[in-house]
């Protein structure tokens with residue numbers, strides 16, 4: 144296998160590797176490189192659903208998303224789909240998957256089955272690098288805070304995003320979670336800024352207005368153009384992101400075209 148850095152602030156492409164025949168050594172190398180770079184990509188992988196599941200299970204236990212449409216006969220796989228008639232895309236705002244869970248997902252493995260003729264990329268930001276870039280004084284202040292995360296406003300009854308029924312089980316979107324604003328990454332041991340615009344509602348013990356000032360400042364620092372990696376999909380590409388160290392968002396720039404991705408999410412743990 145060959146490891147090529149992406150054209151961006153982080154991330155690598157792994158070439159000359161068939162993920163359906165991956166040795167233990169190659170698996171360990173992929174895990175190590177993902178821990179270091181936040182996201183890894185593979186190209187030209189021919190996977191059926193079972194092979195996608197088997198690849199994911201080499202890294203850990205799968206967690207089934209409660210809200211996403213599921214692939215028929217393979218409930219472990221979430222469908223991430225935009226039809227030509229849809230106005231929105233799934234994951235359009237910056238987020239990390241499942242931060243509203245008590246034990247947020249460790250990572251997601253997204254596989255491109257059908258891509259538009261142009262556009263439809265995914266953007267990533269490395270939140271460990273963002274935390275690292277802050278002043279010592281702000282870092283120290285942030286270490287003392289906790290943030291509340293929720294799925295209610297995105298997947299719940301009050302969500303305005305579900306205009307085309309791609310999300311289910313709105314009645315299950317009632318779980319809120321509190322995580323430290325700065326987590327120690329369970330695998331790398333490095334500090335990561337763990338908040339995101341989609342699911343973080345406020346800082347624990349602060350008012351909405353007080354929270355909004357600090358959170359929006361941190362979001363603007365994070366989303367500076369030089370921090371953003373832009374991944375261009377081809378059919379049969381895979382992106383495997385470290386969900387506790389990165390943000391991602393899907394671009395909605397291919398009106399009238401179809402895009403179909405299959406996502407498997409790996410179980411995580413409580414964050415400290």
Ligand SMILES: O=C(O)CCC(=O)C(=O)O
Nearest residue numbers: 223233234240265393406
């Ligand atoms: O479709 C994409 O590029 C990403 C969508 C998303 O947020 C996800 O699959 O978790």
Ligand SMILES: [Fe+2]
Nearest residue numbers: 234239240391
């Ligand atoms: Fe996502």
